[in-house]
Amino acid sequence: MATSQLQLTNNILNDYVRLLAQRDRDRVSRIEVNKRYYEKTTREREDMSDDEREKLEKIRERKRAYQRDYYAKNKEKIRLKTKLRRLNKDK
Numbered sequence: 001m002a003t004s005q006l007q008l009t010n011n012i013l014n015d016y017v018r019l020l021a022q023r024d025r026d027r028v029s030r031i032e033v034n035k036r037y038y039e040k041t042t043r044e045r046e047d048m049s050d051d052e053r054e055k056l057e058k059i060r061e062r063k064r065a066y067q068r069d070y071y072a073k074n075k076e077k078i079r080l081k082t083k084l085r086r087l088n089k090d091k
Contacts, residue, residue: 045053071078 048056
């Protein structure tokens with residue numbers, strides 16, 4: 001009886017260790033992907049002319065402004081949706 005309990009505990013621990021190792025591998029691969037993307041975009045940015053870089057920065061600023069305005073207008077609605085999502089997640 002004690003041996004089967006010990007085997008069961010051992011199996012659970014082995015599964016847990018395997019899951020942790022998989023999570024770490026996933027995290028490392030995700031970091032590598034992000035690093036490659038960052039290097040690629042940095043190279044592309046360095047190759048851009050000043051006009052293209054300015055154009056891209058204007059687009060980004062417009063996006064940020066839109067997001068800021070959207071959040072300011074819909075702050076209460078967003079807060080309520082988030083609250084509802086959290087309540088549903090807890091169920």
